[in-house]
Amino acid sequence: MNGGLPTTNSLDNIIQNSETTCPHCGLPLKTIRIEVFGVTREVPCYGSCGCEESQLQYQSSPKPSDRIRRYAQAGIPSRYRILEEPTKTTTEHVRSIAAGKNVYIHGVNGDGKTALACAIAKGLLDEGVRVRYQSLAGLRQGWFDSEDSKLSCRVPVLVLDDIGKDISDFWGQCLFYLIDERYTAELPTIFTSNFSIGELGKQLATKCERTLAQGIISRLSENTEIVQLEEVDYRAMVG
Numbered sequence: 001m002n003g004g005l006p007t008t009n010s011l012d013n014i015i016q017n018s019e020t021t022c023p024h025c026g027l028p029l030k031t032i033r034i035e036v037f038g039v040t041r042e043v044p045c046y047g048s049c050g051c052e053e054s055q056l057q058y059q060s061s062p063k064p065s066d067r068i069r070r071y072a073q074a075g076i077p078s079r080y081r082i083l084e085e086p087t088k089t090t091t092e093h094v095r096s097i098a099a100g101k102n103v104y105i106h107g108v109n110g111d112g113k114t115a116l117a118c119a120i121a122k123g124l125l126d127e128g129v130r131v132r133y134q135s136l137a138g139l140r141q142g143w144f145d146s147e148d149s150k151l152s153c154r155v156p157v158l159v160l161d162d163i164g165k166d167i168s169d170f171w172g173q174c175l176f177y178l179i180d181e182r183y184t185a186e187l188p189t190i191f192t193s194n195f196s197i198g199e200l201g202k203q204l205a206t207k208c209e210r211t212l213a214q215g216i217i218s219r220l221s222e223n224t225e226i227v228q229l230e231e232v233d234y235r236a237m238v239g
């Protein structure tokens, strides 16, 4: 695990995907220098062109405290509640979700997947979409509380973090029920997993009934945008 450094990674992602010119007037944006974990970075400042459109958009966006409160209510873990302006990547995913697509994020880097899933969730929350974040562990805890599991089945957008972890036959059945309910209601879900969908299928097949595993995989594969995250070498970044 790369426990202490997700902020560095998210920040680099944000900077790399940030607009360098104003989307309204096309003028280059000014940058500020900030230091995180001893590394100085140049970050473009949205609205620094001073044009009227960008100032108007800036003023009409919700207050930072309201945004953070909304993230907390949605269950976003505290370490991922930082305010981020949407990057090109998150904006694209937010659009896919709005069009009813699922997003399946996989790769070996645990923090990167959750950070991306939460960034998409925050982009949706900022647009007023109801989102619920749920780790698989949280889903297990709340499963026998019918209100809690109903909420996970019916919320407009669900983030289901870390699927494929500790799957048993019973949890396979719960997962199938949840995925099937959301699939039938055409409600998008953002999944993260260490496994690709194919690998997850193999894992499920060893623990659950074959038809159940196939049911999960076929619903997961349909109308889903797959995002594979590359492993990030943190040592090279901070070294």
Ligand SMILES: [Zn+2]
Residues within 6 Å of the ligand: 022, 023, 024, 025, 026, 027, 049, 050, 051, 052, 054
């Ligand atoms: Zn401008």
